[in-house]
Amino acid sequence: MKKRPSRAPTQRQLRVGEEIRHALARTLERGDAHDPDLAGKAITVTEVRISPDMRNATAYVLPLGGGLDKDAAEVETLVKALTRARPFLRHQVAAAVHMRRVPDLNFIADASFDEASHIDGLLRLPQVARDLKAPEDPDDGA
Numbered sequence: 001m002k003k004r005p006s007r008a009p010t011q012r013q014l015r016v017g018e019e020i021r022h023a024l025a026r027t028l029e030r031g032d033a034h035d036p037d038l039a040g041k042a043i044t045v046t047e048v049r050i051s052p053d054m055r056n057a058t059a060y061v062l063p064l065g066g067g068l069d070k071d072a073a074e075v076e077t078l079v080k081a082l083t084r085a086r087p088f089l090r091h092q093v094a095a096a097v098h099m100r101r102v103p104d105l106n107f108i109a110d111a112s113f114d115e116a117s118h119i120d121g122l123l124r125l126p127q128v129a130r131d132l133k134a135p136e137d138p139d140d141g142a
């Protein structure tokens with residue numbers, strides 16, 4: 001069986017993913033999950049990607065105000081705690097998002113902010129800034 005090439009998400013996938021993201025964010029904001037590793041933690045749910053068959057959802061999370069490079073152990077503990085609280089969070093999503101079947105939730109640490117800051121740092125290097133600067137027009141000096 002051939003594997004189909006990956007496609008861009010459909011409007012329905014984007015809409016459902018955003019609804020699930022909002023439901024997770026509200027639940028985590030209220031602090032309803034009774035896990036000691038989640039108690040008092042501010043968690044950002046940056047994105048939820050849902051599979052085309054709507055059976056699996058991957059939530060990208062990170063601690064509020066912190067990237068992965070600041071404290072990798074804290075982020076790993078956060079992801080493990082969210083994984084332990086997965087049945088409770090799935091139940092909360094089911095109550096908030098009206099779907100025939102609620103997708104299984106997976107949690108992954110979001111590295112996109114760290115990658116963006118790394119690229120920004122590279123673009124600010126003097127060698128790169130020199131190359132990005134517009135070339136001077138030789139006719140302007142005459």
